[in-house]
Amino acid sequence: MNTWPGGQRRALTQDEHASWNAGRYPGTRQLCAECGEPTGRCEEDALYLGACDEIGPLCEPCWEASEGQEGDRG
Numbered sequence: 001m002n003t004w005p006g007g008q009r010r011a012l013t014q015d016e017h018a019s020w021n022a023g024r025y026p027g028t029r030q031l032c033a034e035c036g037e038p039t040g041r042c043e044e045d046a047l048y049l050g051a052c053d054e055i056g057p058l059c060e061p062c063w064e065a066s067e068g069q070e071g072d073r074g
Contacts, residue, residue, distance in 0.1 A: 032059040034066070 004010070005020055012020065021029070030039045030046060039059045041047065047063040048056030058066065 030057050032057065032062050034058055034062040 005012070005016070030041055030043070031037065032039050033056050037059055039046065039057055041057065046057040047060065048054070048058065049063070049066055050056075055066070056063075
């Protein structure tokens with residue numbers, strides 16, 4: 001699990017962000033729960049499936065592919 005620098009949630013400069021990510025793969029990138037690729041999204045706009053958002057986060061291709069199957073899961 002990734003944490004904030006110094007345990008303090010705050011805005012980072014671009015240089016601080018790049019430095020933080022460089023040593024902590026995948027850094028602050030969100031990875032798809034289905035394919036493992038970066039989602040290109042963050043916590044606030046993440047894509048999930050299920051009544052309680054239990055499946056995800058998902059990238060758009062996996063979300064679109066699973067959207068029609070959502071009723072078949074579970």
